[in-house]
Amino acid sequence: MVYNSNFNVSVTKKEVVAAALPLQEHYLPHSNLDLLLPPVDVGVFLCYQKPAAASDQATTDEHYATFGSMVNTLKAALSEALVSFYALAGEVEQNLAGEPELICNNRGVDFIQAFADVELRKLNLYNPDDSVEGKLVPKKKHGVLAVQATELKCGGIVVACTFDHRVADAYSTNMFLVSWSEIAQSKIPSQQPCFRRSFLFPRRPGHYDLSVANMYVPISSLPLPEPAGVEEPLISRIYCVTAEQIRHLQSQANDYSKKDVTKVEAFCAFLWKTVASGKSRRNFKNFRLGIVVDGRTRLSSGDENKAKSFKGYFGNVLSIPFGEKTIEELSENPLTWVASAVHEFLEEAVTREHFLGLIDWVEAHRPEPAVAKVYACSGDGAALVVSSGQRFPVRKIDFGWGKPAFGSYHFPWGGQSGYVMPMPSPKGNGDWIVYMHLQKEEVELIETYASHVFKPFTSDHLNFD
Incomplete structure (x- = not known):
């Protein structure tokens, strides 16, 4: 198989998808375990074949309509999913103590549509630096979550997300992705998110074993680079x-x-x-x-x-x-x-x-x-x-x-x-x-x-x- 690493990706549309229902703006504090995460983003991408219902003899207009209907499904389901997963539609700000804090303001999620002139079979997934980075997984510029839907030359689609790790770990991301897909199929989500930060409140008085101190370290105590x-x-x-x-x-x-x-x-x-x-x-x-x-x-x-x-x-x-x-x-x-x-x-x-x-x-x-x-x-x-x-x-x-x-x-x-x-x-x-x-x-x-x-x-x- 000869892979195509020099394919072009053209952005066809950018918009912001907000939650389907209004939200009372409020602050959601980071838990103590959230505070251990640096400001880094995590990407995830999913590759799908051309839908079976799309005819190989389809005209160009019909082909794009098929991609358009998939995008409409993604956006409608995302808007509904953000009602429950409202943290993903917010923004991270610093509070007066200098710590990150989540403002749940329904700022929305940046949603990008794109086209890549490459077939799924010819994506060099072994080397994502060439095939994925900067092409199929979006760079998050605002908010907590960014989404990109990319149509492939073969009629397939790549759905990719970039999350702020300070807000969601892989478990949380997985939960959201499953709920989003279930809503897209008009199903009731199998799991609702819980934002009950009291589960992770410190004890009074607090205490910890020395093994914990051996696993984590205040940044101020690190030697100068x-x-x-x-x-x-x-x-x-x-x-x-x-x-x-x-x-x-x-x-x-x-x-x-x-x-x-x-x-x-x-x-x-x-x-x-x-x-x-x-x-x-x-x-x-x-x-x-x-x-x-x-x-x-x-x-x-x-x-x-x-x-x-x-x-x-x-x-x-x-x-x-x-x-x-x-x-x-x-x-x-x-x-x-x-x-x-x-x-x-x-x-x-x-x-x-x-x-x-x-x-x-x-x-x-x-x-x-x-x-x-x-x-x-x-x-x-x-x-x-x-x-x-x-x-x-x-x-x-x-x-x-x-x-x-x-x-x-x-x-x-x-x-x-x-x-x-x-x-x-x-x-x-x-x-x-x-x-x-x-x-x-x-x-x-x-x-x-x-x-x-x-x-x-x-x-x-x-x-x-």
Whole structure:
């Protein structure tokens, strides 16, 4: 397959979509866990085939009418969805303490229509830097959410969104995407969002374990940045990992004298060890691995009513525990040892007490902004963060013209730490789609030493009916 990376995207219309019903303007404070997020945006995009109802013999006018009807469906459903998900139609401002705060004013969502002169099969999804970045996923210039609907040359459509991470984590984003698609099909949304910030209020008096202080750090306590040097740019790639390879990794990583490690733990251990084994020891001594943990089920543990509400909680409920080992340790020890290290540092953050302590830790340091310590590496260390996207409901996001042929998050976040997001394949066969944003050297290491696991994404992996 010859891919087309030089295609053009032309914007045909820009407008603002607001909630269908009026909203009383009000402020929604960020929770203490929201305050741990820097001002970064996260993208997600979904690729759909040409609808079956659209005839191949359609005239040009009819072809555009088909795209027009899809756009009208998207906009009408979005307007209705924003009634419940009103936070996405607002704006983030600074309050008097200098902290971000959400003003729910129904400012609306920027909605872009575009045309790309490329067929879905010829999109080079393996290299989203060429095919997606700046083309199919919109840059958010205002508000909390931006949407772009792009018609493809083949009659397919790409629906992409960019969210302010300070307002929504991946769980919240997924909930919105499913509700939006359900409304588009005239269904009652299966989950209503909950903005009850009291769930994440600090305790009085607050208290936290030292392990929390080892995971997060006030920005003011970080050393001054060294003079800017020539930093290697990070690049994005998308891979497919088969279900068979995932099971094999889990089998290799398990130490049967202890508790079995999960598939995600085994995957993270393999990735940590693979990248470390090829790192130049002249440049790096230590290597940190962080794993994003969702706290919703942990915080509601043992409380059935709270669990029901937390299932719909909209906002950030995340922690990033991490482990730090030397390059030598990761290179020379077996995968079972690395997997055990992953399991060990994760154990500290999968409890209710950890998240309650994290909320209290933020309260004790407000209004001083803080950052996850995994990102605050010294000059002799590197860092990699894995954010599990296994709950990405790609197969559920059907706006009325079929399930996606492909879907992925897109997060070239701008820092120097690597970011990896494994997600389920839209085929529903147990395969994983893995988005990576890493240093070029790290990508080359993965493709050199782990090419049997990470297969570059091709059109053969698309979920065509």
